[in-house]
Amino acid sequence: MSALLEVKDLKVSYGSIMAVKGLSLTVNEGEIVTLIGSNGAGKSTTLRTISGLLKPVSGSIVFKGQEIAGKAGHDIVAMGLCQSPEGRRIFPRMSVRENLDLGAFLRNDKVAIEADRERVLDLFPRLRERYEQKGGTMSGGEQQMLAVARALMGAPKLLLLDEPSMGLAPVLVDMIFETIIKIREQGITILLIEQNASAALDVADRAYVLESGIIKMSGKASDLAKDEAVTKAYLGG
Amino acid sequence: MNLQVLSSQFWSLCLQGVALGFIYVLISLGYTMVYGVLRLINFANSEVFMVGTFATVVAQVGILQNQTNSQPLHGFRLLYTLAFSLGFSMLICGVLGVLVELVAYRRLRALGTNRLASLISAIAVSIVLLETTRIVTFSRPQTSPRLLDKWSFGEIAGANFRIDTVAVIVSGIVIFFALDRFVTKSRLGKAIRAVSMSEENSKLMGVNLNRVVSLTFFIGGLTTGAAAFFYTTVYETTQFNVGFNLGLAAFTAAVLGGIGNLRGAFYGGLFLGVLEQFASAILGSQWKSVTVFLVLVLVLLLKPNGIFGEAVQQTRT
Numbered sequence: 001m002s003a004l005l006e007v008k009d010l011k012v013s014y015g016s017i018m019a020v021k022g023l024s025l026t027v028n029e030g031e032i033v034t035l036i037g038s039n040g041a042g043k044s045t046t047l048r049t050i051s052g053l054l055k056p057v058s059g060s061i062v063f064k065g066q067e068i069a070g071k072a073g074h075d076i077v078a079m080g081l082c083q084s085p086e087g088r089r090i091f092p093r094m095s096v097r098e099n100l101d102l103g104a105f106l107r108n109d110k111v112a113i114e115a116d117r118e119r120v121l122d123l124f125p126r127l128r129e130r131y132e133q134k135g136g137t138m139s140g141g142e143q144q145m146l147a148v149a150r151a152l153m154g155a156p157k158l159l160l161l162d163e164p165s166m167g168l169a170p171v172l173v174d175m176i177f178e179t180i181i182k183i184r185e186q187g188i189t190i191l192l193i194e195q196n197a198s199a200a201l202d203v204a205d206r207a208y209v210l211e212s213g214i215i216k217m218s219g220k221a222s223d224l225a226k227d228e229a230v231t232k233a234y235l236g237g
Numbered sequence: 238m239n240l241q242v243l244s245s246q247f248w249s250l251c252l253q254g255v256a257l258g259f260i261y262v263l264i265s266l267g268y269t270m271v272y273g274v275l276r277l278i279n280f281a282n283s284e285v286f287m288v289g290t291f292a293t294v295v296a297q298v299g300i301l302q303n304q305t306n307s308q309p310l311h312g313f314r315l316l317y318t319l320a321f322s323l324g325f326s327m328l329i330c331g332v333l334g335v336l337v338e339l340v341a342y343r344r345l346r347a348l349g350t351n352r353l354a355s356l357i358s359a360i361a362v363s364i365v366l367l368e369t370t371r372i373v374t375f376s377r378p379q380t381s382p383r384l385l386d387k388w389s390f391g392e393i394a395g396a397n398f399r400i401d402t403v404a405v406i407v408s409g410i411v412i413f414f415a416l417d418r419f420v421t422k423s424r425l426g427k428a429i430r431a432v433s434m435s436e437e438n439s440k441l442m443g444v445n446l447n448r449v450v451s452l453t454f455f456i457g458g459l460t461t462g463a464a465a466f467f468y469t470t471v472y473e474t475t476q477f478n479v480g481f482n483l484g485l486a487a488f489t490a491a492v493l494g495g496i497g498n499l500r501g502a503f504y505g506g507l508f509l510g511v512l513e514q515f516a517s518a519i520l521g522s523q524w525k526s527v528t529v530f531l532v533l534v535l536v537l538l539l540k541p542n543g544i545f546g547e548a549v550q551q552t553r554t
Contacts, residue, residue: 052440074440085438
């Protein structure tokens, strides 16, 4: 297995507040890796920095063997690193179709785009029913599906998922995590950020536990799920 | 006060108002496109318009320099003179719009300064353009050659369908709907709409924000340049301070319709054009500006989102 994404000693700050204080993590090709931690631990900040929305203070982010730390967001997307952002950030005044079009914004392989469109609509049949509806008028679960589907339209090598289960009904949470496994089966590597630690550890191969901007623990997801400290802090056990 | 015109000239005032309104619509689009993307009022747009009027004069004089008689043109010669000066004005204004953004706003955006800094920067750019033109033209009005033999298609209910009136209206409709279509259907148009909804989200789609911003200023410049061409061709004169009243009226139109959405600029511009014509006819033309700005104050007080703001919120750019 080779490392698809390698983050080393990443430090990110918001003004004078250091939100990520020297984070290192590796995502190997074909893996599902999860980064768990409580609210404010620095999970979203980490993802936003990987996607080029924030510039790190220091540290390196290597994707497909290339340094991407501090690169512009659109160059990172072009390399095949796509993110489904937190909080259902879809384009509210655009239809499902247009949202998906934007997901494929940088691609011009028409045939492959249409094939991917069919593929994501098969993955989320609900979106097919809502195809011409404006994103902002859909339910929270549908918007979440759309955010993931839209990221998939970028034909990613690595998919970053920021809290895909947030605020969803339990049935939908299960559905989203089943879909995450299906996405991996299609050959896409996934870095998943979750507050719902038990579900995340269930689907992931490996996991990192983030606390106040520092990795506290890491290892096989199944081991961490049994770990007492993790159980206590994140699994309500 | 002359209320008689309401019955005697009603349709004529409407027609003239719509023609003037389309000039406002085209300038308003310059404000509204930029506002939609950056939430910034590009006050320099009025001076971009002013530069466009001079560009039109320069182009028309340039083409006709060898012609000694000042007779209106006909046929092919008329068409290409009009087309060339229209294209020239649009291009100059488009490029100027892009330059204004590069010089006055981009760096401030990168630094993450607040909007007040950009606003001051916009006013500074306006003054630079205005004063430079004042110096270069010695504050004198410039006249453009008479190109059009202003014949009429005929009269309906007292409204005179003169060729220039009709041309402004038809072109205004064509440009507006072409832009509307571009923004809703094309790939880059979708990127513009995406940025207007969320900058950050658009970046995650791979949209190059700076490029979209430049494109928006360019398009805003194109429509403003078209307005400058129509204004100059119809009124056959311009002056360094022409942007002030027209720019502010167009800005009022954009706010009136709900700034940030194309249809708002459309309805706002037409409404204001018609209102201005009626105000001039009833109260006298010296009251024209008072009426326009009174409307602006009232809209800002009573309906800050614009008269059509809520209804068209869904169709924002």
